[in-house]
Amino acid sequence: MQDPPLAGTLDRFGSTGCVQCGPFRNDGARVCGERIDTSHQPVYGSRIVKWLLGCAAFVIGLAPASAHHVIASKFDSAKSVTVRGPVTSIDWANPHAHVFINVADSGGRAVIWAIELESPVDLRRQGWTRDAVTVGDVVTVEGLAARDGSKQAWSLSMVVASTGQRVFFARPIAPPTATNKPTPHWPNGQPRLGAVPGDTGYWAYPSATMLVERGVTVEADANGLLRNIADAARVAPFQDWARDLYIYRQRALLKDDPMFLYCLPPGGPRMFHNRFGLQFLENPERQRIFVMMGGGNRNWRLIYTDGREQKGQVQGDADNPLYFGRAVGRWEGDALVVDTKGFNERFWFSNGGLPHTGQLHLVERFARPDFDSLRYDVTIEDPGAYTRKWSAGWTLRWVAGQDMPEYFCQDNRP
Numbered sequence: 001m002q003d004p005p006l007a008g009t010l011d012r013f014g015s016t017g018c019v020q021c022g023p024f025r026n027d028g029a030r031v032c033g034e035r036i037d038t039s040h041q042p043v044y045g046s047r048i049v050k051w052l053l054g055c056a057a058f059v060i061g062l063a064p065a066s067a068h069h070v071i072a073s074k075f076d077s078a079k080s081v082t083v084r085g086p087v088t089s090i091d092w093a094n095p096h097a098h099v100f101i102n103v104a105d106s107g108g109r110a111v112i113w114a115i116e117l118e119s120p121v122d123l124r125r126q127g128w129t130r131d132a133v134t135v136g137d138v139v140t141v142e143g144l145a146a147r148d149g150s151k152q153a154w155s156l157s158m159v160v161a162s163t164g165q166r167v168f169f170a171r172p173i174a175p176p177t178a179t180n181k182p183t184p185h186w187p188n189g190q191p192r193l194g195a196v197p198g199d200t201g202y203w204a205y206p207s208a209t210m211l212v213e214r215g216v217t218v219e220a221d222a223n224g225l226l227r228n229i230a231d232a233a234r235v236a237p238f239q240d241w242a243r244d245l246y247i248y249r250q251r252a253l254l255k256d257d258p259m260f261l262y263c264l265p266p267g268g269p270r271m272f273h274n275r276f277g278l279q280f281l282e283n284p285e286r287q288r289i290f291v292m293m294g295g296g297n298r299n300w301r302l303i304y305t306d307g308r309e310q311k312g313q314v315q316g317d318a319d320n321p322l323y324f325g326r327a328v329g330r331w332e333g334d335a336l337v338v339d340t341k342g343f344n345e346r347f348w349f350s351n352g353g354l355p356h357t358g359q360l361h362l363v364e365r366f367a368r369p370d371f372d373s374l375r376y377d378v379t380i381e382d383p384g385a386y387t388r389k390w391s392a393g394w395t396l397r398w399v400a401g402q403d404m405p406e407y408f409c410q411d412n413r414p
Contacts, residue, residue, distance in 0.1 A: 224352020357384030
């Protein structure tokens, strides 16, 4: 129920293997627990992204249709900044690439500025590589200033002086065109949730990017940040404390998100909001299904389909709640119904910061009505956080012929 601490020099969380480093020193090194990291140039702050339908994304019109972190939590959309100088280094790592440039201050001294860009995954999709600029190139950057006054900016435009070329921008990518093919099936007649033999692909482009009770309409960006905070109480049937915590997280611009601060796995429905997609690896011989994530730290969850009871295993998860819970599934006609309990409280189970407790119980329903579509429906029961059961649902699109992007949250931290 409580948010994790915002700071810490060394934080390890189970299998995520994440290390949280301290701030960079003047010599370009940083303290990571007991060690000094000098392996690369400064990478500043918790990583954040453009938000949809607002501020810079609206003005520039070039931001990806979904994004990793809420840019407003680190950069101020009301404070523009323009800097110019030679490139000193390039950090081409997730969750965000950085270009470092020397900028002359008012006294003529060179000061390093960190210019934050989209993820290398998004930039590569647009055809960019780190070689679009080289060390020594003079660039002019127009962007958003850091809220804390540090020498950082979110790039809205980067232009190379010698060529006049604008570089490292990313436009929205449309979902793939529908193939209009029928649902693929296993020999026993059950729908295939994953790729057919000899093919590859993954599910992405969710039609919704946050949990909202079915029948309720609110406006929010791709990270679950509400356009109007007055809509918060309508999102779900909150208990008072859960509503207040949700509003706090929203007003804080989602800066406390443990997935972004500590690379913790996005359990529950949030997995199906992941912008880098997911795959189902079905293993009928062993009666289990792996659900593999393209984002986070390539996390995965396991669904048992062997008819076992929904109860914890002794010396297993009986007294060890998990990020993805304990999931048992069964087929009901053409739909896979998954019952999941045993969650811990160290993650956010939805974009936007909806709270949950250890009493969270999900019933998920997966259906593939045609080759291109996956329907996801979920019923949420958590008597510790909500006043009654409630439900939500959305669809995902099949991206054929491609594997999931290579994205790791902890490529560069913090």
